[in-house]
Amino acid sequence: MAQVLLKNITKRWGDFVGVDNQSLAVADKEFLVLLGPSGCGKTTTMRMIAGLEEPTSGEIWIGDHVVNDDLPKDRDVAMVFQNYGLYPHMTIYDNIAYPLKVRGTPKADIKPRVEKAAEQVELTEFLHRKPKALSGGQRQRVALARAIVRTPKVFLMDEPLSNLDAKLRVTMRAELKHLSRQLQITTVYVTHDQIEAMTLADRVAVMEKGVIRQLGTPDEIYNDPSNLFVAGFIGSPAMNLINGSVKDGYFITTGGTRLVKVDGGDRAKVILGVRAEDVDIHESGQGDIDVLVYAYENTGESVMLTLQFGKQRIIAKGDRHLRKDMDDVVGLRVNPDHLYLFDSETEERIRY
Amino acid sequence: MTGKQRKQFWNVIQITLILIAAFIMLIPIIWIFLAAFKTHVDVYQLKLFFTPTLENFGTVFDAPYNLGNKLINSTIVAGVTVLFAIPIATCAAYSFSRFRLRFETSMLVMILATQFVPAVVIILPFFVMFRDLGLLDTRLGLIMVNLAIVMPFAIWMIKGFIDGIPLETEEAAMVDGSTRVQVIRNIVLPMAAPGLFTAGIFCFIIAWNEFLFALILTNKDAVTLPIGLALFKAEEGDLWNLLSAAGIIIMLPMFILALIIRKYFVQGMTMGAVR
Secondary structure, three states, X not given: OOOEEEEEEEEEEOOEEEEEEEEEEEOOOOEEEEEOOOOOOHHHHHHHHHOOOOOOEEEXXXXXXXXXXXXXXXXXXXXXXXXXXXXXXXXXXXXXXXXXXXXXXXXXXXXXXXXXXXXXXXXXXXXXXXXXXOOHHHHHHHHHHHHHOOOOOEEEEEOOOOOOOHHHHHHHHHHHHHHHHHHOOEEEEEEOOHHHHHHHOOEEEEEEOXXXXXXXXXXXXXXXXXXXXXXXXXXXXXXXXXXXXXXXXXXXXXXXXXXXXXXXXOEEEEEEEEOHHHEEEXXXXXXXEEEEEEEEEEOXXXXXXXXXXXXXXXXXXXXOOOOOOOOOEEEEEEOOOOOEEEEOOOOEEEOO | OOHHHHHHHHXXXXXXXXHXXXXXXXXXXXXXXXXXXXXXXXXXXXXXXXXXXXXXXXXXXXXXXXHHHHHHHXXXXXXXXXXXXHHHXXXXXXXXXXXXXXXXXXXXXXXXXXXXXXXXXXXXXXXXXXXXXXXXOOHHHHHHHHHHHHHHHHHHHHHHHHHXXXXXXXXXXXXXXXXXXXXXXXXXXXXXXXXXXXXXXXHHHXXXXXXXXXXXXXXXXXXXXXXXXXXXXEOOEEOHHHHHHHHHHHHHHHHHHHHHHHXXXXXXXXXHHOO
C-alpha cells in the first residue's frame, strides 16, 4: 500500500528526450492509466518506476522512500509485461512461486499462496504445465498470478492485454477490473488503447512526446479535454476538428460556411471540436445547413456518416436505423452545448 | 499412372538418390571400418567378405604404439578445454548480449578475426614462445592453444543463444526479486542450457580433432590421437589395418556426441517458442 510520486522526472538518451521533466502523483490504491500513442514515453515512465530504467534527472518515490538508487528487486513492485515474461523452463506453479521463492518466503507459506493466486485467475488445473502448453489468455493469467502472489506496494502493467485477440481482451479487461477492485493495490497501467484506459482507470494521464498533456478522470478526459491532442486522441471515431474563425457569435469554417453559434467574442484562428455523437442529422432543409453524404457506414450498433460541405468533411454518428446513400443530401446541426474551441497556435483549449 | 503412383515413383527416385549420395560420402568410413577388422594381408584386397579379427584393436594399445596414452592425452586436453571454455565464453557472451559495452562491435569482430589468421602463420611464434615457457610437449600448453582456438567460436555461438532469450523474461525476474546473479543462475543458464551443451560439444570436437598445433608443439609426452596416427607408418609401408583401428577409436566419441547433439539441437532451436 503506497503512493507513487514522480518529481520532475526526465529521461534522455543522447539528444532524444523520452520523458521531459514530468511530475505525477499516484494516490494510494489508485488505478492510474498512462495513455498515449507509441513512443510517447508511457512505457519509459513505467520502467523508471520499476527500476528497469534510470531517470536522467528527477526523483521517484514509492511510499515514503526515494527509490532512485534501489534495484528493481528492492522496490517491492510487481510487473506484468506485454509479452508476459514467463519463465519457459518452469512449470506454471514454479512461475507463480518464483517471486516468493527468490525472496526467501518459508516453504510452507508458498504452496497455499500460489494455489490461492492460481485460483483467483482460474488456473488451478494448469499448475503442472509449462507455459508452452498454454494459450495466450492463459499465459496472461499466469503473469497476473505471478504479480498478485505477493502483496506488492505497486502493480505495474505494461500493455498486458495488447497481445490477446479482441474478444479475449474484453473478457480479460473485465477480470482485471474485478481483480483490481478486490486487491486494492496502487496500480500504474500503460496502454495505447483508450477503451482500456476509459474502463479501467480511476484517473488517466494522456501522454504525448514525453509530456503528460492531461491528467484527469476518464470522464474529464473525454468530456473536458484541455487541449487539441487529448481531444483528438480520445474517442472513437476521433473528434471532428474543424479549422475556422469565430465572428459575430458564429463559427465560420475556413471554407466560409457558417456552422454553429459560438459565444465568447470574435477570434481569428481557432479549431472547433465536435464529437460525432454531437452532430445531429436531419432531413434535408431541416438542419442548419444542407450537406452531402460522402460515405455511409453501418457498424450495427450505430451508423457513421461522413458528410461533406465544400472541402470540409465531418463525421456524424446516427441512430442505427438511419438509412442513407452516398450523395444523398441531409440537414446537419451541430449541438451547440457540447463544443470545444482550441487555439490554432497553442493548441490549448479556449474556455468561454 | 495415377497421381498416387506417380508420387510413390518419385519417392523411390528421391530415396535412391539420397542413398547413392550417402554411400559416396560414406565410402571412406566404410573402408576404414572394414580395414580395421582385417589382417594386414587382407587390407590390400577389396574383399567385402573376410574373417573379421579384433587383433588390430589390441595391437594399437600395445608397445610400441601405446595408443592408450594418446587417448588419455586427447581426452584430458579436449575435456579441460571445454571445461574452461564454456564458463568463460558464457560470461563473455552474456556481457556482449545484455550490456552496452564500449567498442562492443569492434571487440566482437576482433574476437572473430582471430579465426581468420591461418594457424600455419602463427605456429612458429607459438613454438618459440612455448619453448621459452617450457610448455612444449605438455598438456597444459595444448589446452591453452585449444582454448584460444575454441573461445571465439564458443562466444559467438553462446551469444546467439542468449540473444534468443527475451529480455522481458530477465526483467520479470529482476522485478520479481532477483539479483543479477540470481537472474543468470535461475533464468538465463537453464534457458540457455541446450545452447551451452551444443557449444560444449562443438568445442570438444574441435579440440579433439585439432592436428596442426599438436603436431608441432608435442613430440612424446603430450601427443594426441590425431598425431598418434603417424606412428603407423612403418618400414614395411603404411599399416592400414592398425591405422583404421585407431581411426575408429578417434571417430567413436564423435559419433556418440553427434547423436547427443541432434537431440539438443532441436531443443535449442525451439527454445524461443514461448512468447
